[in-house]
Amino acid sequence: MTEKKSPENAAIRLSFYLRCLRKMKKEKSISSERLAQFMGTSGVRVRKDLSYFGQFGTRGKGYMIGELQEQISKILGLDRVWTIALVGVGKLGTALMGYPGFRKSGFHIKVGFDVKPSKIGRKIASVPVYHPYRMPTIIRAQKIRMGMITVPAEAAQESADLLIISGIRAILNFSPAVVVAPSYVKLTQVDFTTQLEIMTYFIINRTKEKTQTKLL
Amino acid sequence: MTEKKSPENAAIRLSFYLRCLRKMKKEKSISSERLAQFMGTSGVRVRKDLSYFGQFGTRGKGYMIGELQEQISKILGLDRVWTIALVGVGKLGTALMGYPGFRKSGFHIKVGFDVKPSKIGRKIASVPVYHPYRMPTIIRAQKIRMGMITVPAEAAQESADLLIISGIRAILNFSPAVVVAPSYVKLTQVDFTTQLEIMTYFIINRTKEKTQTKLL
Structure with missing residues (x-):
């Protein structure tokens, strides 16, 4: 069960990686560590996710953005209508x-x-x-x-x-x-x-932080 | 940065736990392992997420569903309109x-x-x-x-x-x-x-599986 699920979860993350890559119009390449930063995850996670689908990037040089975008699009089936x-x-x-x-x-x-x-x-x-x-x-x-x-x-x-x-x-x-x-x-x-529920948590905790600052 | 982000990610997962708990109308208690199964994650992850917000459940006995639901609702600020x-x-x-x-x-x-x-x-x-x-x-x-x-x-x-x-x-x-x-x-x-992109991956890979079965 867990083994079967893992590629699908990786696919979900691939979709997010793609979203990040699309926003980078200026850079040519990116390291797994930096891509991980955007996602709030670790470089290891990124390398593991990508390696699941094949060989990407060059050790020490990172990933070519345009190339990686194309490859992820193909994996997700986004190279068609x-x-x-x-x-x-x-x-x-x-x-x-x-x-x-x-x-x-x-x-x-x-x-x-x-x-x-x-x-x-x-x-x-x-x-x-x-x-x-x-x-x-x-x-x-x-x-x-x-x-x-x-x-x-x-x-x-x-x-x-x-x-x-x-x-x-x-x-x-x-x-x-x-x-x-x-x-x-x-x-x-x-x-x-679901999205609203996560926002309420944010509002409450921001308000708490503010109150604490005021008290100090 | 990562430290600051972690409670918010836990809040996102709390929202999903709550969704699972709401669906369990018959049971009275649940183990962290079973709750993890629903989410496709690990029992360790669940215990860590919950412990971040306080003390829940009894070792070896799991969580009381009604109680946990109430506590998560309160953390997420869902005990109000x-x-x-x-x-x-x-x-x-x-x-x-x-x-x-x-x-x-x-x-x-x-x-x-x-x-x-x-x-x-x-x-x-x-x-x-x-x-x-x-x-x-x-x-x-x-x-x-x-x-x-x-x-x-x-x-x-x-x-x-x-x-x-x-x-x-x-x-x-x-x-x-x-x-x-x-x-x-x-x-x-x-x-x-984003949701559509994950679905395309599913369709492609299901079709591939089928083709492979046919070939065998």
């Missing part, structure tokens, strides 16, 4: 269909599904919207592998089931419902509250 | 104002700001919307400490500046623009593409 099917063309769904960050990173929401007659057959944020019963036909024909769920909680599981039947193998679930899927499907729950 | 000011009442902003998960976790978007005259003075998703020039007055009067930015990229920095002047100390930035803030403000960038 990924198409996405979205279920639930409500406020959040429409917002995501128009989210400029996706296109820039090679992700393209290509089709939307919604039960509302007023939405079916229309294009919303340039994306055609169909009734969910057409999911299997359309998703298979377009060879789409990724899905997003932005329906109300009570429709989340049904939407996931339909996506999976249609051939979707990775789902980002934005609905507040917990959804189950077979192990061959990667299901990620997007939960904004 | 947090109010939030949101800037940018567009599609994403409106979707967030109606997001049921927030209320359930003690987060309450109490006020919205937007420059569009058609939105000012109205209530959208039960939240009153004002012109951004009123931020300092309203946020101070209501003692709000957290902010969310859901404006277009070009207005993100200005929105952050106004929130900070108004007394906001933690900001969740949903706009695709990178925003800067002084160190006494906790700024979190919400980036959906």
